[in-house]
Each structure stands twice: as C-alpha cells, then as structure tokens.
Amino acid sequence: xxxxxxxxxxxxxxxxxxxxxxxxxxxxxxxxxxxxxxxxxxxxxxxxxxxxxxxxxxxxxxxxxxxxxxxxxxxxxxxxxxxxxxxxxxxxxxxxxxxxxxxxxxxxxxxxxxxxxxxxxxxxxxxxxxxxxxxxxxxxxxxxxxxxxxxxxxxxxxxxxxxxxxxxxxxxxxxxxxxxxxxxxxxxxxxxxxxxxxxxxxxxxxxxxxxxxxxxxxxxxxxxxxxxxxxxxxxxxxxxxxxxxxxxxxxxxxxxxxxxxxxxxxxxxxxxxxxxxxxxxxxxxxxxxxxxxxxxxxxxxxxxxxxxxxxxxxxxxxxxxxxxx
Numbered sequence: 001x002x003x004x005x006x007x008x009x010x011x012x013x014x015x016x017x018x019x020x021x022x023x024x025x026x027x028x029x030x031x032x033x034x035x036x037x038x039x040x041x042x043x044x045x046x047x048x049x050x051x052x053x054x055x056x057x058x059x060x061x062x063x064x065x066x067x068x069x070x071x072x073x074x075x076x077x078x079x080x081x082x083x084x085x086x087x088x089x090x091x092x093x094x095x096x097x098x099x100x101x102x103x104x105x106x107x108x109x110x111x112x113x114x115x116x117x118x119x120x121x122x123x124x125x126x127x128x129x130x131x132x133x134x135x136x137x138x139x140x141x142x143x144x145x146x147x148x149x150x151x152x153x154x155x156x157x158x159x160x161x162x163x164x165x166x167x168x169x170x171x172x173x174x175x176x177x178x179x180x181x182x183x184x185x186x187x188x189x190x191x192x193x194x195x196x197x198x199x200x201x202x203x204x205x206x207x208x209x210x211x212x213x214x215x216x217x218x219x220x221x222x223x224x225x226x227x228x229x230x231x232x233x234x235x236x237x238x239x240x241x242x243x244x245x246x247x248x249x250x251x252x253x254x255x256x257x258x259x260x261x262x263x264x265x266x267x268x269x270x271x272x273x274x275x276x277x278x279x280x281x282x283x284x285x286x287x288x289x290x291x292x293x294x295x296x297x298x299x300x301x302x303x304x305x306x307x308x309x310x311x312x313x314x315x316x317x318x319x320x321x322x323x324x325x
Contacts, residue, residue: 028266029089032063036092038077040070040188043160044207044290045093048123048254051286055277070188073163073324074098075109082111086261091270094119094257097164100309105163105317105324113306118258118267121274122295122302124287125253127225128169129211129234130157132203133196134221141173141224141243144203148179156182157203158196160189162324165252166205168313169226171322173205173240176247196220207252208233209290226250233291253309255295255302271299 035053039045046068053064069077074097081092099113111117130141138144148155159166162185174181184201186192189210196204197219204211204220208231214220215234222237228249230239240248256274258267277283278294287294297305316322 028269029060029062031089032065033060034090035064035066036077036081036090037066037068038070038074038092038095038098039068039160040190041068042210043189044126044209044252044292045074045095045254047209047290048287048292049093051283052123052256052274052277055280055283056273059273059276070161072106073102073161073167075102075106075111075163078102078113079110081257081259082116084259085116087259088262088266091120091256091258093123094255094306095165096253096309096313097161099257099306100253101165101168101313101317102163104310104314105168105322113310114303116260118260118262118299119303119306120256120258120267120270120299121278122253122255122297122305123274123278124292124295125227125251126208126290126292127227127231127239128166128205128250128252129208129215129225129231129237130170130173130203130205130223130240131196131211131215131220132223133199133201134218135199136202136221138223139221141238141240141245144223145177145179148174148177148181152180153182155180155203156184156201157205158184158186158192158201159205160192160207160210161185161187165250166207168316168322169248169250170205171320172250172316173245173248175320176245193220209292212290224248226252231291233288253295253305255297255306267299 037046037049053066057064078098084090103109103113138147157170195201224238224240224243225231
C-alpha cells in the first residue's frame with residue numbers, strides 16, 4: 001500500500017504504539033511511593049528526604065512513605081532498592097556512603113551501585129564538619145592534632161557509622177596529620193552527637209546539615225569544614241585546607257535513585273519533578289538553612305558522578321590502606 005492511505009496507516013500505528021506509554025505515565029503513581037532512607041532518623045539523609053517527600057506528596061497526588069532502613073553504612077537500605085527491580089513506586093536517597101564508598105570499602109557488597117539502580121538526580125552537596133565538645137581546649141584543628149600527638153591513642157572522634165563519608169574524612173585527616181585519632185562508629189548521627197555533647201567523646205566528624213542546629217545552639221564547637229570553600233552557613237569556620245590539612249578535602253552528596261528497570265517515562269517524570277523541587281524557593285530556603293547546596297546534575301550527570309566517586313574512593317582506600325573498623 002502506497003500514497004496517503006499508507007501514510008495515515010503508519011501514523012495510526014505509531015499512535016497506537018505510543019498509547020500504552022502515555023497511559024502509564026499519566027496513571028503513575030497508582031499507589032503510595034516507598035521512600036527508603038538508608039540511615040537512622042535525624043541525620044542528613046533523613047532531613048533531606050522528609051523535606052522533599054512533603055513536596056513530592058503534594059505534586060504527585062500520592063503519599064510518600066518514608067522508611068528508615070539503616071545499617072552497614074547505608075548499604076542495607078540500598079540493597080532493598082536494588083532487589084526491587086522494575087518497581088516504579090520505590091525510590092531511595094542514595095549517597096556517597098552507599099554508592100561511592102561502601103561498594104569499594106567492603107567485600108561482598110550485595111549490589112552493583114551502577115547496574116542495579118536508575119539514578120535520577122543529584123539532590124544536594126554539603127561538607128563534613130569537625131566539631132568538638134565545648135570543654136575541649138583545642139580551638140583549631142592544629143591544636144586538636146597537637147593534643148592527639150601529646151596523648152597517643154586517647155583522642156577519639158565519632159561518626160554516624162563505618163563506611164560513611166564522615167568516617168573516611170576523619171581517617172584522611174588523621175593520616176595527613178600523622179597522628180592516631182581513633183574512630184568510634186555509632187549507629188547513626190543522633191547517638192554520636194549525644195555523646196560528643198555529653199563529653200563521652202571529644203570530637204565528631206558530622207554532616208553539616210545534621211550538626212547545624214547543635215552548632216548554632218553552642219552545644220558543639222566547629223573547627224573546620226571539608227569542602228574547598230567555606231560553607232555559607234558557617235562563614236567564620238575555616239576549611240581543612242585553610243587549617244593546613246588539604247588531604248581531608250571532600251564533598252558529601254545525596255541523590256535520588258530508583259530500582260533498575262523502571263519504565264523510562266516514569267524516570268523522566270521523576271527527573272522533571274526533582275528539578276522543579278530543587279528550583280523552588282521553599283526547598284532552596286530549607287536547604288540553605290541546613291547548609292546544603294541544591295544539586296544541579298540530572299540523571300546522566302549524577303550517574304557519571306557516582307562512577308567518578310567509586311574510582312576516587314577506591315584509590316584513596318588502596319593508597320591509605322583504609323579498613324572498615
């Protein structure tokens with residue numbers, strides 16, 4: 001068949017083929033969305049997730065059910081999502097811990113940080129901050145290092161868990177300073193902050209969004225932040241590079257990821273919604289309050305970032321002979 005009838009037939013066939021994809025995109029979400037937070041409540045991942053979940057619940061017309069599934073440096077929650085291949089009603093807050101550090105720090109990781117996920121968008125970046133109990137005499141990083149050198153093995157620092165960015169930044173600081181600063185892993189940020197404020201440990205490496213409230217209240221004193229530039233939320237606090245320890249420079253990041261195999265049109269819808277959220281005044285103001293820069297990388301850029309971070313931390317861990325303690 002040729003001529004105008006053939007062209008109309010081809011157009012009609014194309015329309016029919018497109019109809020299921022259009023219907024799927026229009027009907028999604030058909031039920032509540034599970035949002036996996038692979039860290040305990042009150043940490044940076046939880047704060048960011050609940051801020052965004054409220055936004056998306058209004059926009060998508062379905063509840064966003066936030067589930068805290070902590071464990072193994074964020075890898076337990078990531079594994080739940082990795083095993084839900086094709087589930088378009090599940091996302092997670094992916095992070096440097098679960099997708100950049102853990103997969104190269106630990107043996108027998110049960111998922112592939114690239115192949116088992118549909119990475120949707122970078123959500124935000126922020127530094128780690130080294131804080132001490134106000135009673136600790138050290139006013140600078142150099143003074144804390146001198147204290148650790150004078151009292152070998154006695155100075156400790158906490159973090160919210162093994163394999164987290166905060167754990168490794170502390171290790172980089174200790175190695176670059178050439179001193180022993182023992183890492184004390186906690187099951188989340190909340191108990192770690194409780195102990196540093198109570199004097200059970202002298203120092204803590206923590207994500208800035210998590211620590212900000214207690215810093216402002218004077219319950220913890222910040223000594224330095226881990227990014228190359230000073231944090232706008234803490235303009236008077238130097239970077240580790242300014243403090244004389246450039247090897248401890250690093251940036252925390254969080255993004256949103258879904259299981260591998262979700263329909264492409266659902267992934268595209270997510271990408272549009274996430275970009276709209278990050279551009280909104282409400283979210284930008286909330287992020288600024290807790291010291292987070294909104295992410296600007298879409299799906300391709302975020303996936304490339306994860307690939308680069310895996311390579312970077314693999315080399316850092318190899319050269320530094322860093323082990324999960």
